[in-house]
Amino acid sequence: MSMISENLDKVQNNINSACMNVGRAPSEVTLIAVSKTKPVEMLKEAYDHGCRNFGENKVQELTAKMPALNDDINWHMIGHLQTNKVKYIVGKVALIHSVDSLKLAQAIDAQAAKVGCIQDILLEMNVAGEESKFGSADIDVNRQLIRDVSELKFVRLCGLMTVAPYVDDPEDNRIYFKQLHDMIYTDMREFFPEKPLLSMGMSGDYKVAVEEGATHVRVGSSIFGERNYNI
Ligand SMILES: *Cc1c(COP(=O)(O)O)cnc(C)c1O
Numbered sequence: 001m002s003m004i005s006e007n008l009d010k011v012q013n014n015i016n017s018a019c020m021n022v023g024r025a026p027s028e029v030t031l032i033a034v035s036k037t038k039p040v041e042m043l044k045e046a047y048d049h050g051c052r053n054f055g056e057n058k059v060q061e062l063t064a065k066m067p068a069l070n071d072d073i074n075w076h077m078i079g080h081l082q083t084n085k086v087k088y089i090v091g092k093v094a095l096i097h098s099v100d101s102l103k104l105a106q107a108i109d110a111q112a113a114k115v116g117c118i119q120d121i122l123l124e125m126n127v128a129g130e131e132s133k134f135g136s137a138d139i140d141v142n143r144q145l146i147r148d149v150s151e152l153k154f155v156r157l158c159g160l161m162t163v164a165p166y167v168d169d170p171e172d173n174r175i176y177f178k179q180l181h182d183m184i185y186t187d188m189r190e191f192f193p194e195k196p197l198l199s200m201g202m203s204g205d206y207k208v209a210v211e212e213g214a215t216h217v218r219v220g221s222s223i224f225g226e227r228n229y230n231i
Pocket residue numbers: 034036057078079163202203204218219220221222
């Protein structure tokens with residue numbers, strides 16, 4: 001078996017046991033293989049092993065890879081998105097995870113209206129308040145963003161997303177995953193669908209994220225190996 005297949009099995013097994021720890025069904029969690037910087041051949045290997053959810057963080061790379069693979073794939077835009085790039089992905093990706101402003105949500109809404117679709121999105125929250133990250137850390141700002149975005153007609157607000165800090169001990173991020181979960185399940189519940197989505201957890205901390213209610217984990221290096229940005 002190839003390295004990628006083995007890694008996919010390992011990650012899936014870890015997801016399954018994290019679910020067991022807290023009495024969740026593994027079917028509630030979608031594993032997104034984050035394939036940024038990796039060649040199409042590696043994505044095909046993951047596809048052949050059953051993977052149907054891929055995450056990319058750059059519009060150009062995403063739209064280049066899309067036609068090279070089968071069309072039964074759910075593509076996830078997980079990286080920072082500029083309003084002028086929205087037109088390349090709306091109606092083509094299953095879910096845009098990284099919506100961090102009303103202005104961006106409105107641009108997606110306008111494009112979805114234009115092409116005649118409803119685009120599923122998540123709002124990105126900077127739960128740990130890191131300066132290098134996108135999204136706001138201010139609870140009131142985030143509450144208002146949720147209210148405003150839920151009014152838009154051509155985007156469906158499906159849930160929330162966060163990129164937690166890079167830490168040595170994944171337990172340090174548990175509190176942030178809890179916060180994201182609470183944001184939906186306490187006072188903002190009415191703005192989300194019956195089964196809200198929570199996109200949280202990466203290679204270093206996805207087990208903890210699953211224990212705290214993640215419905216989508218975004219795992220890159222634990223599947224495809226370390227990324228080399230210099231090639
Ligand atoms: C790169 C990336 C990931 C995956 O990171 P790994 O640590 O390699 O698993 C997840 N989410 C976002 C937003 C990313 O940019």
